[in-house]
Amino acid sequence: MSDVCTAAEICQAIAADFKMRGLTHETAAEKLGTTKQTVSNQISGKKKFSVKTAQKYSEAFGYSLEFLLFGKGNLYAPGRGVAITRPGQLPELYMDTSVMNEGRKVRTAVRILEILNNQTAIAAYQAALEDDAERYNELYDRLIKEFAWDIPFVNGNKEALMKIRKFFADAHEKAAKELIQAERDVWEGKVVDIEVMLERYRRELITLKDMYPDNVVGEV
Numbered sequence: 001m002s003d004v005c006t007a008a009e010i011c012q013a014i015a016a017d018f019k020m021r022g023l024t025h026e027t028a029a030e031k032l033g034t035t036k037q038t039v040s041n042q043i044s045g046k047k048k049f050s051v052k053t054a055q056k057y058s059e060a061f062g063y064s065l066e067f068l069l070f071g072k073g074n075l076y077a078p079g080r081g082v083a084i085t086r087p088g089q090l091p092e093l094y095m096d097t098s099v100m101n102e103g104r105k106v107r108t109a110v111r112i113l114e115i116l117n118n119q120t121a122i123a124a125y126q127a128a129l130e131d132d133a134e135r136y137n138e139l140y141d142r143l144i145k146e147f148a149w150d151i152p153f154v155n156g157n158k159e160a161l162m163k164i165r166k167f168f169a170d171a172h173e174k175a176a177k178e179l180i181q182a183e184r185d186v187w188e189g190k191v192v193d194i195e196v197m198l199e200r201y202r203r204e205l206i207t208l209k210d211m212y213p214d215n216v217v218g219e220v
Contacts, residue, residue: 006045006071009071010048010049011042011045014063014075017061017075025040028060049068051129064077065077123139124139127139178197
């Protein structure tokens, strides 16, 4: 298949493959660790595969993630297919290292986002995988405003801009960790010294002033 397939066409290809391999929805459900009804719903063609569902089908049946998510290429990933077995046995899946790495990279990215626990970033990643440019751009702009700080691109100095953004990112991370620790201390009945915390923030501002003495004015 060279053209981009719709969700319905992707599911039709899966249904045909199941038939060729002698897989019922019940048997497929056992391999996926889910129910027969869930499999029936997933390959009904009514909606696109989610990233997690596509990963499960890719690992269980050797399907291409690109095909499942975007309808591009072939049903089977390169180097993967069904091995010939003896009569009465279910076909066995074979796979090569390169395809395993493809799926592993996607899972790694998802895990990193889950560890960061930022729902906007996770949603942006899913939108990118689903080729939803409008949704991705909307979420990307939101992330830029939240984490990159919309600092004017003064004189086209990209290095200076990145340096400032990194400074604020580091300061933001330190402040967040200190506030979390302060909250834990309060819950544990400990005393939290606000003056000590303010002094740490003051040192960050002094560092910024030292970096840009001509542009950062006022007493800290």
